[in-house]
Amino acid sequence: AQSVTQLGSHVSVSEGALVLLRCNYSSSVPPYLFWYVQYPNQGLQLLLKYTSAATLVKGINGFEAEFKKSETSFHLTKPSAHMSDAAEYFCAVSEGSGTYKYIFGTGTRLKVLA
Amino acid sequence: DAGVIQSPRHEVTEMGQEVTLRCKPISGHDYLFWYRQTMMRGLELLIYFNNNVPIDDSGMPEDRFSAKMPNASFSTLKIQPSEPRDSAVYFCASRTQHRDMNTEAFFGQGTRLTVV
Numbered sequence: 001a002q003s004v005t006q007l008g009s010h011v012s013v014s015e016g017a018l019v020l021l022r023c024n025y026s027s028s029v030p031p032y033l034f035w036y037v038q039y040p041n042q043g044l045q046l047l048l049k050y051t052s053a054a055t056l057v058k059g060i061n062g063f064e065a066e067f068k069k070s071e072t073s074f075h076l077t078k079p080s081a082h083m084s085d086a087a088e089y090f091c092a093v094s095e096g097s098g099t100y101k102y103i104f105g106t107g108t109r110l111k112v113l114a
Numbered sequence: 115d116a117g118v119i120q121s122p123r124h125e126v127t128e129m130g131q132e133v134t135l136r137c138k139p140i141s142g143h144d145y146l147f148w149y150r151q152t153m154m155r156g157l158e159l160l161i162y163f164n165n166n167v168p169i170d171d172s173g174m175p176e177d178r179f180s181a182k183m184p185n186a187s188f189s190t191l192k193i194q195p196s197e198p199r200d201s202a203v204y205f206c207a208s209r210t211q212h213r214d215m216n217t218e219a220f221f222g223q224g225t226r227l228t229v230v
Contacts (some may be wrong), residue, residue, distance in 0.1 A: 032216045034218055036221075042224075043118075043205060043223045043224050044205070044207075044221040046220075048215070049216055049218055050139065051216050058115075061222075090157065093126035094216070098207070100164070101162050101170065102159070102207075103159070103171075104157040104159075107156055
């Protein structure tokens with residue numbers, strides 16, 4: 001079965017600093033990977049998704065993620081944090097074999113310090 | 115499109131009462147998912163449907179939980195009887211079927227359930 005692991009349930013960065021949120025996946029088949037963001041009292045919103053067309057994926061709000069098969073990773077980055085980036089971020093893998101369901105990581109809460 | 119619509123947004127009920135959560139998926143989407151979010155367990159998949167048919171309900175915690183999808187535009191998640199440990203935020207999500215399985219799921223705003 002596929003799974004994702006997010007290292008660090010809480011991450012704090014200063015405004016303007018690099019944001020790095022880690023996600024590692026486990027999969028015996030090519031994975032379909034996603035990053036979602038959740039703002040307080042809101043549903044989940046897609047940030048970006050991995051397609052096999054490119055290993056570096058650009059998403060909304062200046063975020064990007066790089067798929068590294070050798071490291072089974074799909075870390076999320078943003079060069080310069082903004083106060084509005086404070087939220088919870090979830091990495092997810094979509095199972096193959098036609099099941100179409102998502103498995104989510106446990107989430108990382110990002111805090112941005114002024 | 116208005117997106118995935120869930121109702122109610124908030125529900126407070128007494129232990130033992132029946133609770134029904136509702137979801138309207140995005141028109142044209144073939145898959146519908148019910149998730150539960152808690153601090154302790156994160157996002158858990160409860161059940162999902164394909165073309166109104168339940169495909170995998172292995173995440174439904176107990177027989178007190180049931181879900182239906184009578185048509186392509188409506189689904190319910192029912193808890194009977196409710197217990198305080200059912201308190202959580204329940205999300206509904208939908209996605210379209212595509213031969214490229216890299217389609218994303220769209221989430222509703224969630225229903226915050228409090229059982230007292």
